[in-house]
Amino acid sequence: MQRNIQVKNWLDRALQSERDIKEQISVLRGSLLLSRILYQQQQTLPSADELQDMTNRIADLRLEQFEVNQQRDALFQSDAFVTKLEEGHSSEVNDEVHAALLEVIDMRRELLDQFNKQLGNQLMMAINLQINQQQLMSVSSSLKEILTQQIFWVNSNKPMDWEWIKAFPEALKGQFKAMKITVNWEKAWPAVFVAFLAGLPLLLIAGLIRWRLQWLKDYQAKLASQVGQLRNDTQLHTPKAILIDLIRALPVVLLILAIGLILLTMQLNISGLLWAYSKKLAMFWLVFGLCWKVLEKNGVAVNHFNMPAQLTSHWRRQIVRVSLALLPLNFWSVISELSPLNLMDDVLGQLVIFFNLLLIAVLVWPMCRESWRDKESHSLRLLTITVLSIVPVALMVLTATGYFYTTLRLAGRWIETVYLVMIWNLLYQTVLRGLSVAARRIAWRRALARRQHLVKEGAEGAEPQEEPTIALEQVNQQTLRITMLVMVALFAVMFWAIWSDLITVFAYLDSITLWHYNGTEAGASVVRSVTMGSLLFAIVASMVAWALIRNLPGLLEVLVLSRLNMRQGTSYAITTILNYAIIAIGAMTVFGALGVSWDKLQWLAAALSVGLGFGLQEIFGNFVSGLIILFERPVRIGDTVTIGTFSGTVSKIRIRATTITDFDRKEVIIPNKAFVTGALDQLVALRHRDPGGDPPRRRLWLRPG
Numbered sequence: 129m130q131r132n133i134q135v136k137n138w139l140d141r142a143l144q145s146e147r148d149i150k151e152q153i154s155v156l157r158g159s160l161l162l163s164r165i166l167y168q169q170q171q172t173l174p175s176a177d178e179l180q181d182m183t184n185r186i187a188d189l190r191l192e193q194f195e196v197n198q199q200r201d202a203l204f205q206s207d208a209f210v211t212k213l214e215e216g217h218s219s220e221v222n223d224e225v226h227a228a229l230l231e232v233i234d235m236r237r238e239l240l241d242q243f244n245k246q247l248g249n250q251l252m253m254a255i256n257l258q259i260n261q262q263q264l265m266s267v268s269s270s271l272k273e274i275l276t277q278q279i280f281w282v283n284s285n286k287p288m289d290w291e292w293i294k295a296f297p298e299a300l301k302g303q304f305k306a307m308k309i310t311v312n313w314e315k316a317w318p319a320v321f322v323a324f325l326a327g328l329p330l331l332l333i334a335g336l337i338r339w340r341l342q343w344l345k346d347y348q349a350k351l352a353s354q355v356g357q358l359r360n361d362t363q364l365h366t367p368k369a370i371l372i373d374l375i376r377a378l379p380v381v382l383l384i385l386a387i388g389l390i391l392l393t394m395q396l397n398i399s400g401l402l403w404a405y406s407k408k409l410a411m412f413w414l415v416f417g418l419c420w421k422v423l424e425k426n427g428v429a430v431n432h433f434n435m436p437a438q439l440t441s442h443w444r445r446q447i448v449r450v451s452l453a454l455l456p457l458n459f460w461s462v463i464s465e466l467s468p469l470n471l472m473d474d475v476l477g478q479l480v481i482f483f484n485l486l487l488i489a490v491l492v493w494p495m496c497r498e499s500w501r502d503k504e505s506h507s508l509r510l511l512t513i514t515v516l517s518i519v520p521v522a523l524m525v526l527t528a529t530g531y532f533y534t535t536l537r538l539a540g541r542w543i544e545t546v547y548l549v550m551i552w553n554l555l556y557q558t559v560l561r562g563l564s565v566a567a568r569r570i571a572w573r574r575a576l577a578r579r580q581h582l583v584k585e586g587a588e589g590a591e592p593q594e595e596p597t598i599a600l601e602q603v604n605q606q607t608l609r610i611t612m613l614v615m616v617a618l619f620a621v622m623f624w625a626i627w628s629d630l631i632t633v634f635a636y637l638d639s640i641t642l643w644h645y646n647g648t649e650a651g652a653s654v655v656r657s658v659t660m661g662s663l664l665f666a667i668v669a670s671m672v673a674w675a676l677i678r679n680l681p682g683l684l685e686v687l688v689l690s691r692l693n694m695r696q697g698t699s700y701a702i703t704t705i706l707n708y709a710i711i712a713i714g715a716m717t718v719f720g721a722l723g724v725s726w727d728k729l730q731w732l733a734a735a736l737s738v739g740l741g742f743g744l745q746e747i748f749g750n751f752v753s754g755l756i757i758l759f760e761r762p763v764r765i766g767d768t769v770t771i772g773t774f775s776g777t778v779s780k781i782r783i784r785a786t787t788i789t790d791f792d793r794k795e796v797i798i799p800n801k802a803f804v805t806g807a808l809d810q811l812v813a814l815r816h817r818d819p820g821g822d823p824p825r826r827r828l829w830l831r832p833g
Contacts (some may be wrong), residue, residue: 133224141269149274175807182258189254191249200240206233235263277636280537283306283530284471292475299475306473308397323393327386334379334386341376348372351432358572363562366432370418370558373428377417384410412458416451420444422554433557449491454546456484457539464536470532481535482527489520512549516542537630544626552619559611637661645723658723666721673714677707704783705755753800754783763803771802 203209286292337344351369354360388406392399421430423444429435460477463470471477496517519542526535637660644655757763767778769788776790786803788796 284533373421461540
C-alpha cells in the first residue's frame, strides 16, 4: 500500500514536471537558466532500478488465490467433508466429535474467505502498482527524451565573445575557489585496503606479463622470421603477432584500472569521476598502445604488412602527438556524462577544450591529407577520414558559441569512433594479409602440380622453388568484394553501437522548419513543413543511394548472378537496369523528403516523356537497343562485323553504344540502334572455345589452407 502511494506520487510529480518543462522551454528558450533547470530535472528522474517488477508477484498472488478458492470450495459441503475424514479414522466417532468437527470446518471456511479477500485486495493493489509503474516509466521515458534533446541543443555556457574574455579572470578565480576535494579518512583506509585486495589480481596479471615479456618478444620474432616462407607462413601468424602486442599493452591498462579502483574506495567527493576516467584512460591506452606496438621498428606493420620502416616511424610520432592531445578531451567528456551541472561555470574547461580541439585539428589534418593522396584508399575509408578531420573544427565552433555540453558529448563519441577506425583498419590489413597468404599458397601448389606433371612426362627440371608473394591485385576479386562487404557491415554495426544513444537527439531537428509546401491528404489541401531533419534525411538518403550505386550491382553480380551461369551480357544488362532503378528510387526519396511530392514528380515524368519523344528519342532508342543486344546477343564480343562502311571486331558492348576495333586497330563507337534497325553483315571470324559464352577470363580462386 505504501509502495503504491509512493509510485503514485512519483507519477504525479513526473506529469507535473513534464508540463512545467514544456512551459519553461517556451518561456526561457535561449537562456542559460534553461540549461541549468534542464540539468537539475534530469538528475531527479526516477531510475528503472527503483521500480519493482510486479509480473511475478501478480502471478504468485493469482496462483495462491486459486489454491485458496479450491480449499474453500471443498469445505462448503461440510457434512460430506467430515464424513470423509471419519472414514479414515480407525475408531467410531460420536456425535459430539462430529459436531465439533463441523464447527471447525465452518471456522476454517470463514478464515479462508477472509484470506481470499485479503489476497484479492493485495492482487488489486499489485495490479494498480504495475499500471502506475508502467505509466511512470512511460512518462519518465518521454520526459527523458525531451530533456536529452533540449539539453543537447541548448547552449550550456556563455559564448566566447569579448565580454567572456573580459570576465574570464574573475570567473577563473571563482571556479578555483569553488573547487573542493574532501576525503573521509575514517572510512577511507579500510576501504582502500579492501580495494587493494580487489585490485591485487590485476597487479599480479600485469606482473606475470612483465615477467614473460621477453618470451613473448622472442615468439613474435619467430613468427616474423617465418613470414614469407611458403612452407611455414600461415594465415594465423599475423593474428598471433597482434595478440602478443595486445598482451604487451595490458600491464599499463591493468595498472590504471587498479589505481582507479583504489581511488573509487577512498571516499573522495570525486571518486566516481576518477573511476570513470580510469576506465576511459584504460581503453585509451589499450587502443593507442596496441597501435604503437604494431608500428614498432621490427613490428607487425613492417614484417607482416610490408610497410616501410620510415613510414611506420612517421605514424608512431603522429600517434604520440594525437594521443597526448586527446587526454584533456577525454577527461572533460567524462565530466559531461557524470556532472553536467559543473560545466556551466567551467570557463577553464571551455578555454582548454577550445585550444585542445585546435591542436587536434592541426595534428589530424596532415594525416588525413596523406590518406586523400593515396589513390588506393577505399571510398568508405576516405569518407570516414574526411568526417573525422572536419569534426574538430565543428566542435571548436560549438565550444565558442557556448554549446560546451554538446561539444563534449559529441567529442566522446568522436574519440570512440577514432578507436573504431584504428582497430578496423588494423583488422582490414590483417584480412588482406590472410588473403594474400592464401593466394600465394594456392599459386605454389598449382606450380608444384605442373612441375610434377612435367616430371611424369619425362621433362627434366630442378625442384620447385618458392615463388615470391603474389601481388594483391592478383587476388580473386570476388573474395575481395565479399570480404569488403563483411568488413563494411561490421564497421556499420559498431558505428551504430557507438552513436545509438545520441540518435534520439536528432529528432529535435524536426522542430526546426526550413520552408513550407502545399500537399494533399485525403483529397484535401494541407500545408506541410520541410524541417532540418528532412534535409538531414535527404542527405543521408543521397549518400546511401550513392553507396548502393557504386557497390550493389557489383556485389549482386558476385554473389548471385555469377552463380546462375548467366552470360556476361545478360548480367551486365541486369546490373545496369538495377543502377537506373536505384537512381530513380533515390531521386524520388530525396525529392520527397525536400517537399517535392509524388504528384509533382508525375508531372516531371510526363515532361521527361515528352522530351524522350522529341529531343531524347535517339538516346532512348540506343538504350533499348542496347538491352536487346545484351539479352538476345545477336552480336557478341570477338565477332567480326561489317555495318555500313565500318568493319572490325566487336571489343565492347555497353548499354548505349558498341565499340568496334577495325583492322587498323582503331576503335569506332557505333550506336546500338544501328545494330537493331540497320543492315548488318556478321562474319564470325574467331569463335571462342565456348560457342555460347564470352571471352575466357583469367581468374584466381582462393581456398582455405
